[in-house]
Amino acid sequence: MRFTRVTLFFIAFIITLGFYQLTRNFLSEVEPQTFQATEEVLVDTAQVLAELVEDEITNGDEQTRGLRAAFEGARGNEFQARIFGHLKTRVGIQAYLTDAKGVVIYDSEHGKRVGQDLSNMRDVHRTLKGEYGARSSRDDEADSTSSILYVAAPVGPPDHPLGVLTVYKPQADVLPLIKERQRIIYTACGMIGGGILFLIGAVFLWLFHPIGKITEYAKAIERGERPPKPRIGIGKEVNTLAHALDSMRDALEGRQYAVRYIQTLTHEMKSPLAAIRGAAELLDEDMPESDRHRFLENIRAETSRAERLINRLLELSAIEGMKSLEKSEELEFGQIVEKAIDQAKPLADVAGVKIVRPQNKMKLRLVGDAFILRAAVTNLLENAIDFSPHGGTVHVSLELVDERIVLNIHDEGPGFPDYAKERMFERFYSLRHHASGRKGTGLGLTLVKETAELHGGSITLSAQPGRGTVACLRLRAI
16 A cells, blocks of 8 residues: 555646646747747738838838828727737837848837837847847846837848848737736646546545555454444445455454354353262262251252343343444333342342432433343342342442443442453453452453443443442433
8 A cells, every 4th residue: 555655646746746747838938939829920910011112212212101191090009909818008119120231210109219220239230231030138137027029121222221120029019918828728738737636545545545444444443343334435446345345354253253252152151060060960969968968959040040041141242242322212220220229139139238229310322222221230230239248239320421421330349459350351251259258250241331322422441449349331312
């Protein structure tokens, strides 16, 4: 994946660099091409005006009245010409006329250059020699926008001209056109390049964002969590991958689940079955009535333990097989706790333990599965009863804290040692009960933990030696 990211980065870099060079080349050609087009028009204009002047001089009009009248009339005209968004309202071409020695005898710019000797200027000098004469000069050397383009044409025979007619135009007149064309190039290249980069970015996100979600999904599964299958859009390939990964997860979990439970059930059932078989064999022998009664009690106790183990395994297997709640509804958690207390009360009466019901009667609502929640609360209560001394009390409280329903079940048992704290929710791990001295199934707290996670909550245990244990179940309220 890293190689692909690097590859896409270099593709984007190359495209960006290519568009930069393309834009730079386009922009570098705009100004010279515009000036070339302007010069081409000035050449035609100079040739036409030179013919007009030649006719006037030939006809004896040394004052070139026709040329003067043309420029004066043109300057007085009002017009509006919109060229590529640029509005032109005045004539930008001027002209001056020299005699055969290069001295200016007429200048349309209010006689500005009349009397000046321009024979050394490139436009006049080359034209008098029978060559093409043109130049670009600045009115202000410090201002690059003050350049003026001069194009000359011979008056009369090219090899022995009677004079030189030069038309000139400030380059500032065409700068708006240049800037407009540059803006168009910037916009076009920017839009095309940006569009390509956007498509590359979209492809990158379309491919790698879902893959990132799938990766996090796989890591969550590896950590033992129950994440829902991620929503990854409409891409066929990544959806196929997500479905395949989800199916593989179900298949592997189902296979591992069955193998693990067969192994653990076989291991855990060995102890009660061996005890039952040993006690049954001894009952065939003659023995005192007190011993016979003790062995019968062992059989009953181990049978009860095996039955509880199987029931807990069935409950836990039903919950662990869920990735999410199959059915959920809006519930009143206080009622669920009351039903769980009623279910656990016979066990508490036998053990000589009193259950103190919650005093808080406020409505605590949540969304979940009533059967699973009641089983979890019942397991917590039975666990508290099993570890309570005869005549002890189990305190049950309910409250709402930061939009979380908090159920606390506090017994008066011996608590649990520090070394057991990290293993209390581990499957089949159990401490010996206070009254019977036997171990439990080791599945009750595991079932509670699975239930809490399915409902977006948590379960914690805290204890102090000699002061009992507090089980705290937190669930999301609505």
